[in-house]
Amino acid sequence: IxxxxxxxxxxxxxxxxxxxxxxxxxxxxxxxxxxxxxxxxxxxxxxxxxxxxxxxxxxxxxxxxxxIQMNAAMAISGCAPAFLALIAESIANAGVYEGLSKELSLNLTRSLFKSSSALLEHEHPAIIKENICSPGGVTIKGIKILEQKGIRGSFFEAINASSAK
CATH class of the missing domain: 3.40.50.720 (NAD(P)-binding Rossmann-like Domain)
Structure with missing residues (x-):
């Protein structure tokens, strides 16, 4: 074999x-x-x-x-952990910028990924997002910024580039 x-x-x-x-x-x-x-x-x-x-x-x-599926799955399973690590690092750094200690901000970020993973085991990502966003709330304001910055397209392009031969 x-x-x-x-x-x-x-x-x-x-x-x-x-x-x-x-x-x-x-x-x-x-x-x-x-x-x-x-x-x-x-x-x-x-x-x-x-x-x-x-x-x-x-x-x-x-x-x-x-x-063909292998190339796409490889990009998601093999490359995307680095993309998620970049997100985690950015969130933790933003917490430090907002006044949290590095240790606390990193621990909160790690816990956030664990709890988000638990939610994803049971719910579609769109449902999770919709359940957290409230009209005029702080989460929807953050989502607006991420959408304006093109986060969806950036991830789509990163996966596409990683799966290309």
């Missing part, structure tokens, strides 16, 4: 090495905490259960149907 973690190296290139099965995976750096989000695609079904058992040792595994 050849298991590849090489970004954008397709089965055609991998098949220059003889193996009974080829697997493309893209774990993310959370694998070191057994919390990776790992998309994978198999060339054939040989040893599929064993491969899945291996992948689950370092987090969640998501089977994909084709290599």
């Amino acid at each position: 050849l298991i590849s973690v090489l970004a954008n190296v397709d089965f055609e290139k991998l098949q220059t090495i003889k193996a009974q099965n080829y697997v493309r995976i893209m774990p993310n750096t959370a694998a070191k905490y057994k919390a990776s989000t790992t998309p994978y695609i198999l060339k054939n079904s040989h040893f599929e259960n064993e491969i899945l058992d291996i992948l689950k040792t370092f987090g969640s595994a998501y089977k994909l149907d084709n290599e």
Whole structure:
């Protein structure tokens, strides 16, 4: 079995090495905490259960149907943690700017990501946003700024660029 973690190296290139099965995976750096989000695609079904058992040792595994999906999933699972880290760093820095200690601001930001993750387990992101925003409230004012700055387009373009060959 050849298991590849090489970004954008397709089965055609991998098949220059003889193996009974080829697997493309893209774990993310959370694998070191057994919390990776790992998309994978198999060339054939040989040893599929064993491969899945291996992948689950370092987090969640998501089977994909084709290599086009793999490139998109790789960008989300492999690259987006860095994008989210940039957001976390920005939020924590903004807290310091507003007068919080670095330690408190970082701890609040970490807790924010945990609680937001819990919400995402149960609700669509749009519903979460709508439930938090109140008419004329502070959250909708912040959302307005983010939308004016083009946050949606920026993330869309970042994922698109990261999934391109």
